[in-house]
Amino acid sequence: MQDRISLWHEQTNRYATELREFKQQMVAQIETLDKDKETLRTDLDSVGTRVDRVEREMDYLETQNGAQPCVDVDDKLVEQQVTVVKEKNKVKYAKATDCRDMISSIKAMKILKRVGGPKGMWTKDVGSSSGKVYIFNGTDEDTIYEFGSIRDFTISQGTSMAKTVRLPSPWRGSGHTVYNNHAYYVKEGKELRLIKYNLQNDSVADSAVFPVQDHVPVYSLTPETVIDLAADEEGLWAIYATKETERHISLAKMDANTLDIEQMWDTPCPRENAEAAFIICGTVYVVYNTALPSRSRVQCVFDVSDMVTNDDAPLVYFPKRYGSHSSLKYNPLEQLIYAWDDGYQILYKLAMKKKLEV
Numbered sequence: 550m551q552d553r554i555s556l557w558h559e560q561t562n563r564y565a566t567e568l569r570e571f572k573q574q575m576v577a578q579i580e581t582l583d584k585d586k587e588t589l590r591t592d593l594d595s596v597g598t599r600v601d602r603v604e605r606e607m608d609y610l611e612t613q614n615g616a617q618p619c620v621d622v623d624d625k626l627v628e629q630q631v632t633v634v635k636e637k638n639k640v641k642y643a644k645a646t647d648c649r650d651m652i653s654s655i656k657a658m659k660i661l662k663r664v665g666g667p668k669g670m671w672t673k674d675v676g677s678s679s680g681k682v683y684i685f686n687g688t689d690e691d692t693i694y695e696f697g698s699i700r701d702f703t704i705s706q707g708t709s710m711a712k713t714v715r716l717p718s719p720w721r722g723s724g725h726t727v728y729n730n731h732a733y734y735v736k737e738g739k740e741l742r743l744i745k746y747n748l749q750n751d752s753v754a755d756s757a758v759f760p761v762q763d764h765v766p767v768y769s770l771t772p773e774t775v776i777d778l779a780a781d782e783e784g785l786w787a788i789y790a791t792k793e794t795e796r797h798i799s800l801a802k803m804d805a806n807t808l809d810i811e812q813m814w815d816t817p818c819p820r821e822n823a824e825a826a827f828i829i830c831g832t833v834y835v836v837y838n839t840a841l842p843s844r845s846r847v848q849c850v851f852d853v854s855d856m857v858t859n860d861d862a863p864l865v866y867f868p869k870r871y872g873s874h875s876s877l878k879y880n881p882l883e884q885l886i887y888a889w890d891d892g893y894q895i896l897y898k899l900a901m902k903k904k905l906e907v
Contacts, residue, residue: 642802642812642853648782648830648881649904651857652847652865657898660870661703664894668723668773668875671894672887675780675880676729676805683727684708684894685734688773688875691719693732695748702894716746717753722774723876723889724767728785728805735759735776743776743787743808757808763792768823770838770873779828780805782881786828790820798823800833800851817859818849827879827886830904832857834865838873845869856904867897 665686672683682702684694694711696702701710714732721737731754732746741759746752759776766772767790777788785805790798798818802811818826818835824845826835832852839846850862867874872891879886886897 641855642831644831644854645784646782646830649856650782650830650884650901651832651862651904652829652834653863653900653902655865655867655897656900658868659896659898661699661894661896663892664707665892667872667891668771669889669892670723670725670876670878671889672725672727672878673880673883674727674730675878675882678882679730683732684711685720685723685725688722689719691716693748714748714751716744718744720744722776723771724774724777724779724788726778726780726785726878728780731805733778733780733785733805735778737775741775743778745805745808755808759787759789760810761789761791765790765792765795765820767798767820768825769821770824771875774825774875777826777876779826779878781828781830781879783828783831786833788826788828788833796820798826798833798835800853802853812853814851814853816849816851818851825874825877827877829879829881832904834862836867836874836877839866845874852904870895 664684668688670685673679674681674683680698682696682699684696684702686692686694693714693716694708695714696705696711705711716732716734718736720734722735725732725734727733727748730747730749732744732748734744734746736742736744736756741761741764743757743759744753745755747754764775767774767777767788775789779786779788783802785803787801787803787810788798789801794815796819798816798820799813800816801813803809804811816833816835818833822837824836824838826833828834831854832850834847835849835851836845837848845867847862847865847867850857850859852858867888869890871893874888874890876889877886878888884899884901886899888895888897
């Protein structure tokens with residue numbers, strides 16, 4: 550009788566233990582299901598956004614490769630449609646801010662260190678004051694090096710103190726930018742695709758086909774760069790070139806959230822002998838190599854608000870030390886240019902003045 554009671558107690562304890570374990574498993578599964586539910590809801594929202602994006606891209610492709618009409622279209626009507634598009638691009642630019650700064654001169658130059666190959670890009674987040682530094686080494690790679698500060702970057706042995714961010718696809722060229730916690734870069738294939746990558750949750754936030762045909766390198770001295778993305782006080786920009794305007798550089802204002810193009814301009818700035826460019830307050834400054842081996846110079850300026858012309862712009866020389874600049878990125882919070890020169894990371898301190906003072 551005593552043995553049976555002991556066995557009954559043992560079985561009861563075992564069943565109670567199993568029941569508790571089962572309860573814990575069920576609670577954990579319910580929590581997992583709740584998380585999966587939220588993830589699915591987020592994914593559905595993302596899918597909805599991407600469907601909208603695909604629809605916009607299909608609309609664009611249809612305009613580029615539309616079916617031949619069954620009846621002849623009046624040539625005058627076609628000309629009118631082309632004129633409407635061109636006139637839309639000539640509409641006066643509506644500034645997002647009241648910034649009127651332009652370069653007066655290069656106040657100082659500081660060579661921080663040498664990390665990486667001859668071509669690349671380094672920058673801070675243009676749209677935030679986080680202080681983080683981002684290194685894009687090379688013209689066809691997929692790993693970003695993120696440093697907590699300029700000091701961490703300076704004292705680090707190579708990239709030993711950096712966090713590595715692996716992108717889902719390689720970038721092309723050295724025309725990337727970091728803006729409001731997102732890396733914007735170009736993926737090259739059958740078409741040029743802009744990628745917006747969220748650096749906080751390590752995921753692609755959006756992507757879009759850049760709607761130009763027959764693209765060519767932006768700068769003759771940096772042929773790997775097919776689109777140079779830049780951010781300033783006004784937001785996100787794309788500097789590019791096509792066979793249609795092969796001798797000169799073009800400019801587009803973009804929506805940083807949707808990657809839509811808001812407005813486009815053909816500039817008078819030639820591609821020949823150009824190294825790189827940067828944008829300040831809606832003005833693009835194109836830097837060219839000079840006959841002097843230790844200098845490069847801003848030789849062409851294009852202001853979307855028509856406040857500054859080449860005749861107005863001051864002569865600005867960069868005291869270059871090594872090769873040619875593969876990238877120049879302006880930081881409006883610091884009024885510094887982050888330059889990559891033959892693997893050396895250089896800071897240029899700018900002296901500024903107001904556009905109306907020219």
